[in-house]
Amino acid sequence: MPKWLADTLEQLVPDSTWTVETQMTVRIDRKSAPEPDVIIASVPYDPDRTQFTPSEVALAVEVVADESQQRDREYEPFKYARARIPHYWRVEDEKGQPVVHTYELDETTLPYVATGIHRGTLNVAAPVMTTLDLATLVR
Template identity: 65%
Template sequence: MTAALPDWLYPPRESGWEADDLDRVPELPRHTELIDGSLVLMMSPQRSWHDRVVRRLTAALEERVPAGWTVEAQMTVRLDDKNRPEPDVIVAAVEYDPDRTRFLPGEVVLAVEVVSEESRSRDRETKPFKYARAGIRHFWRVEDERGLPVVHSYELDDTTRAYVATGIHRSRMKTGVPFTLDVDLDHLAR
């Protein structure tokens, strides 16, 4: 016997879900993403490693972000009508707004994905492609390498609208883009 799905899980229209629907359906689980018009529900529990890296990276970025910019963990970006992914960390060149429910690509300076087992292909393939196409200038992918975070950094090539690798950072990350930053990466997971 198959249990019936709750009504809120069915798309509100024949053409499927749209980005703004995420703000209109209060029953949606926290951390629901929209990828190509399909809901991605974050139902599996995250590892402590993932949570710790996200929290500590968010704090490290908040300490160094330029005035007038904001850092948010696990907020969605409305890329277009059918895509509203949720990066693990966002740096946006806008003031903090306590009522914000999403960012627009032109506001996002950096999107960060901390790779987990259940999101590996989305974090490595789907989301970076979509972020680049939407014009988000910087992307970081954080991988777990024997318990320590390794940051793979990318910058948008305006001609190809694709990301170009700018580095693989272990132990310490020093960069001048998208702002001056020097982070002890090992501390993020310890």
């Protein structure tokens, strides 16, 4: 699902000054370099790039699997919020259908604030205008 989601989001980014990547390192600090399943970065595509800084990342997406459930729900959002990544999406499986939990960073207090739980259709205005039929992510 991460690749399909990335391919779909790539069609939605406004122009070539944005990049959509899968499994790319985000260098938060010396000891922390997570690899979100999908990111949208506010920098042009560079085929030689191997990592991003948090200030370049507009959205981090984690697709929850059984083995990553606790990490994706509890640890990754905290880590990304502390790094000031403005948006976080968590994609979960609900009876065979994807559900997207969307969050936006509260710049004053720094935790993420839930902005929606999307079933059927994902419709958000940030970080890029997106209306997506979530059934297209399932094969």
